[in-house]
Amino acid sequence: MKIAVIGCTHAGTAAVKAIAAEHPEARITVYERNDNISFLSCGIALHVGGVVKDPEGLFYSSPEQLARLGVDTRMRHEVLRIDTAAKTLRVRSLESDEEFEDSYDKLVVTTGSWPVVPDMEGIRLDNVQLCKNFFHAKEIIARAGAARKVAVIGAGYIGIELAEAFSDLGKEVTLLDNMDRVMAKYLDAEFTDAAEEALAGRGIRTALGERVSRFEGRDGRVAKVVTDKGEHEADLVVLCIGFRPGTELVKGQLDMLDNGALLVDEYMRTSDPDVLAAGDSCAVRYNPTGQQAYIPLATNAVRMGTLAGRNLVEPKVKYRGTQGTSAIKLFDLNIASTGMTEAAAEAAGLDAAAVTLRESHRPDFMPDAEEALLKLVYERGTGRLLGAQILSKADLTQAANTLSVCIHNRMTTEDLAYVDFFFQPHYNHPWNLLNQAGLAAEQQRAEALSRQAAEEPAGAEPAAAKEQAAAEPKPERRASA
Numbered sequence: 001m002k003i004a005v006i007g008c009t010h011a012g013t014a015a016v017k018a019i020a021a022e023h024p025e026a027r028i029t030v031y032e033r034n035d036n037i038s039f040l041s042c043g044i045a046l047h048v049g050g051v052v053k054d055p056e057g058l059f060y061s062s063p064e065q066l067a068r069l070g071v072d073t074r075m076r077h078e079v080l081r082i083d084t085a086a087k088t089l090r091v092r093s094l095e096s097d098e099e100f101e102d103s104y105d106k107l108v109v110t111t112g113s114w115p116v117v118p119d120m121e122g123i124r125l126d127n128v129q130l131c132k133n134f135f136h137a138k139e140i141i142a143r144a145g146a147a148r149k150v151a152v153i154g155a156g157y158i159g160i161e162l163a164e165a166f167s168d169l170g171k172e173v174t175l176l177d178n179m180d181r182v183m184a185k186y187l188d189a190e191f192t193d194a195a196e197e198a199l200a201g202r203g204i205r206t207a208l209g210e211r212v213s214r215f216e217g218r219d220g221r222v223a224k225v226v227t228d229k230g231e232h233e234a235d236l237v238v239l240c241i242g243f244r245p246g247t248e249l250v251k252g253q254l255d256m257l258d259n260g261a262l263l264v265d266e267y268m269r270t271s272d273p274d275v276l277a278a279g280d281s282c283a284v285r286y287n288p289t290g291q292q293a294y295i296p297l298a299t300n301a302v303r304m305g306t307l308a309g310r311n312l313v314e315p316k317v318k319y320r321g322t323q324g325t326s327a328i329k330l331f332d333l334n335i336a337s338t339g340m341t342e343a344a345a346e347a348a349g350l351d352a353a354a355v356t357l358r359e360s361h362r363p364d365f366m367p368d369a370e371e372a373l374l375k376l377v378y379e380r381g382t383g384r385l386l387g388a389q390i391l392s393k394a395d396l397t398q399a400a401n402t403l404s405v406c407i408h409n410r411m412t413t414e415d416l417a418y419v420d421f422f423f424q425p426h427y428n429h430p431w432n433l434l435n436q437a438g439l440a441a442e443q444q445r446a447e448a449l450s451r452q453a454a455e456e457p458a459g460a461e462p463a464a465a466k467e468q469a470a471a472e473p474k475p476e477r478r479a480s481a
Contacts (some may be wrong), residue, residue, distance in 0.1 A: 003312070004089060004104040005030045006079050006249070008037040010298045011279025011305035012110035013061045018309020019108070020069040028071045029102065031091060033078040036134050037061055042298060044137045045158070048144065049165030055137065082107070084253045084272050106274055108308050109250060109262065113243035113280035113296050122215030125222040128237045131158060140238060147171060147236035151225045153212055154240035155182040157328050160195070162238055163204050164330060173204045174232045176225065180209040185344075186326060186337045188375060190356055191391050198331050207232060243296050245281045257283050261294045266318045267311040268304055276312060278304035285321035287408055288339045288386045289348060295324045323387075325404040327397045336400035339387030339407045342377050351380045353448075355440040359433060361394045363425050370394040376403075376413070376437040383412035383445060388437075399434060413441035 003019060005012055008030050019028055030037075038061035046052040063073040074091075080099070081090035089102045115130045117123065127143055130136050144150070150166045152159045155177035163175045175182070181192040182199070199206055210227035215237065217223050225232045245261045247254075255263045255271040261283040268276045279301035286293040300322050310317045327336035345352035354377045360369040370393045377387040388403040390396050406416060417438030423430045431439070 001026045001313075002103060002105045003028045003108065004102060004106075005108045005110060006082075006089075007110040007112050007246075007279075007281075008032040008073065009039060009041075009110070009112050009279070010301035011112070011281075011308070012108070013038045013066075014302045014305030015108050015110055015276075015278055015308045016066055016071055017061075017069065018306045019312055020066075020071060020309075022309060022312065024070065030066065030071060030073040031077045031079050031089070032073065032075050033094060034133060034135070035075055037063065037066075037073070037075075039134045040298070041132055041137075044131060044140070045161035045165040047137055048141055048162065049168045055134070058134070058137075079249060082249045082253070084250065084275055087274065104274075106276070106312055108312070109247070109254075109270070109275060109277040109281055110279045110301075110305060110308075111246040111249065111281045112301075114246050115239060116241040116244055117239065118212070118241065120212070120214050122217060122222065125215055125217040126220050127222045127235060128215060129239065131162065131238050131240055132243075140236075143236055144169065144171070149174070149234045150236045150238070151176060151232055151234035152238050152240060153177075153225070154242065155179065155206070155208065156185060156240060156242070157183065157326065159238075159240035160199075160328060160330060162240065163199065164202070167202050167204050171236075174207055174225075174234065175199065175204055176207045176210055176212060176227065176232065178209065178211045182206065182208065183328070183335075186341070187335070187389055188341045188343055188354075190373060190375060191335060191337075191389050194333065194373065194391055195330055195335065198333055202331060205232075243280065245294065245296075247281050250275070257292065257294065259294055261292075263292060264304075264319075267315040268308040268319065269311070269315075276308040278308040285319065287321040287323055288345075289350075293324075295322060297322075297324065297326065299325070320408065323404040323407050325400055327400060332393050333391060334393070334395045334397050335389075335391045336397035337387070337389040338400045338404040339385070340377055341387055341389065342375070345377055345386055350386065352377055352386055353380045353441075353444065354378070355437060355444055357433065357437055357440060359429075359436065361392055361396055361433065362428055366425055372396055372433060374399070374433055374437055376416075376441055378413050378441055380445070380448070383414055383441070385411055385413065385416065396433070402434065413438045413445065417442050 003026050038059050040058045043058040066073045076094040078092050092099045115132050149172045151174045152163045153176050163173050166173045210229045212227050214226045215222050222237050247260045262277045264282050270277050280296040283292040323338045325338040342354040356375045361372040362369045372392040375389045385407045390399050421432035
């Protein structure tokens with residue numbers, strides 16, 4: 001059996017290892033256009049800021065390791081064309097410029113994503129940099145040495161981490177975003193307010209709600225970022241606007257979302273039964289809504305890649321979906337989120353509510369108790385958990401993992417209120433913070449139901465009963481034999 005794998009970062013590396021374990025007799029060929037595999041791009045900011053001294057630590061596999069599994073890893077090889085009907089590939093060596101044809105029995109598409117690069121004036125000026133792979137990391141570090149004023153475009157996780165790294169290097173940093181809050185995709189305003197305060201406290205300027213219109217240069221090098229609201233001097237610009245799935249090779253051949261993300265079933269199979277896909281090139285099932293969504297995360301990629309390998313020949317292990325759980329450390333703040341923010345739930349048309357707690361993370365008699373900010377988002381009628389966010393100087397980020405499991409299992413605020421957690425003063429309260437959030441949500445729901453009951457006319461069916469009936473599964477109708 002001939003297997004071709006295109007791309008070898010997180011999803012590709014995981015897929016190859018799983019395939020080699022499941023099918024040791026298979027002929028596995030990997031095509032990778034870069035000169036490295038398995039690069040942890042989430043470590044770029046740590047490397048830029050000097051926290052990670054040796055960049056080799058940002059790799060967790062190599063062609064040599066894959067060769068020991070019997071894998072033929074062809075580095076610096078670019079796939080030019082895929083014909084899924086004929087099961088063939090057209091490939092070019094980027095070293096020799098030689099082109100050749102290859103064939104496959106099974107194809108695994110793990111082509112990942114690429115940064116969004118806006119088509120605007122000045123985008124090709126020197127010192128306007130992307131931030132995605134190891135080459136970009138080296139370029140940013142090389143150019144940062146002489147830079148004095150740095151502009152980071154995009155205030156998501158990557159942009160925030162880079163802003164902090166440049167600040168630690170003593171640069172004058174401006175963080176720009178067309179949204180009116182930092183990290184708005186992951187966090188509600190209570191949390192982004194705290195993050196923006198922390199950024200300002202370290203001298204990082206934020207230019208939020210501004211849309212970049214062009215870059216201006218001097219002697220071919222960037223000197224200014226121009227927005228719809230002003231101008232910002234910069235001799236180094238890093239673009240962190242977002243990512244697009246790299247699926248042009250199979251456009252028109254495989255089913256995909258409008259943005260190009262490949263649609264896969266629960267076994268990582270595309271619309272072609274002999275083509276599987278995983279990672280940033282794919283859409284994923286987002287459990288809070290049950291819909292397909294584009295959520296490019298390394299955690300999703302390694303799970304999906306492993307499943308593509310396990311399910312290569314026959315369906316064995318189902319994909320469980322994702323809550324989009326993530327975390328970031330911003331100076332001395334530890335922040336994590338899972339599922340939907342309150343703003344995202346409202347935008348999706350869900351009847352959602354939320355409770356927010358500010359509480360010490362352990363009893364006040366403990367000398368090192370820190371305040372924790374915890375928010376729970378839930379479905380108003382059923383109490384089903386939709387999302388959560390947590391922030392503290394204490395590292396409480398594992399709470400997001402716990403709540404991710406709760407959302408995955410469709411638990412309710414009542415479940416969370418009374419589920420078993422341990423108590424020990426070094427770590428928490430007799431009522432764990434998560435229990436407290438569940439209790440607060442249940443009290444909020446009870447008060448809302450009381451108000452509804454008081455407002456309903458006599459003899460009317462209670463609104464709560466209607467909501468519960470609507471949420472209950474309907475009996476399956478079967479055609480008579």
